[in-house]
Amino acid sequence: MFSQHSSASDISYSIGARSLLLLCLLVMATAAFAGNKGKKKGGTVEPIYALPMPDLLPPASQPEPPLPYVADLRPLIRHTVAQQQGIDVSHYQGRINWDEVAQSGDVSFVYVKATEGAGFIDEFYLRNLYGAKRVGIPVGVYHFFSPAASALVQLENFRSNVDPRQQDLIPIIDVEKRGKGSLVQFQRSLKAFLDGVERMFGVKPIIYTGVNFYAKYLEGKFTGYKYMVARYAEEFPGLSEDVPILIWQYSSTSYVDGIKGHVDRSVFLDRYGLADIMLKK
Secondary structure, X not given: OOOOOOOHHHHHHHHHXXXXXXXXXXXXXXXHHHXXXXXXXXXXXXXXXXXXXXXOOXXXXXXXXXXXXXXXXXXXXXXXOOOOEEEEEXXXXXXXXXXXXXXXXXXXXXXXXXXXXXXXEOOOHHHHHHHHHHOOOOEEEEEEOOOOOOXXXXXXXXXXXXXXXXXXXXXXXXXXXXXXXXXXXXXXXXXXXHHHHHHHHOOOOEEEEEHHHHHHHHOOOOOOOOEEEEOOOOEEOOXXXXXXXXXXXXXXXXXXXXXXXXXXXXXXXXXXXXHHOEOOO
16 A cells, blocks of 8 residues: 655656556457457458458460461362363273263363383273274373382383373373382382473373372472372362362262263362363474
């Protein structure tokens, strides 16, 4: 208890202590009030002040898709009866009634097989050549290239049986067999044969092949030639390179008046027509 004779300094100290005590009680009451305000009935404490949400990060950039092949950029082409149609024939078709073929009105050109490999001569070559010319259908020849025979021997077989002066159309070289040798050897032999035919006719021959065969064995090596391509479907997507495709052989099971059994059918593509395969005389 206090003494009756307390000094002024003691009184001042006592007042300051009381003020400090009151201030502490006020702070504690304020904190308790705030704590009660931040509670829900379920007992979950809610924050009085909500922190700002951070900015959402932009999505990670995706890699660019690879560019499509040139073949994929080529628009799909459909064959129609309005296009100029052609056929190619050999001994497999037997005797052909060329008058009926001409009267059918849907054959604008014809290629006939002349030779194959080192010594084969198609027995119906001259019959078909003269028959088509007699009824006024432009006609040309094709040679089936064999990787098993040398280019020189095959060229001699072709020269001995084909007279360029009898032809209306640029010759076609049928390339669809790879053989067992190296790819380089195959490509060199084919190039030598093509060069020999070019010397004979004064123009580069047309190469006949398939879509898959070109991609595997010819791509990048024969871009200076024009092509006749076999693909038996309703739509033609193109080759693996942007090379000129004059003719599309779209069927091997067609029928034509005057020919017994199946026959190959072809159409010109893009802007090409009969004038692009005619020999200049």
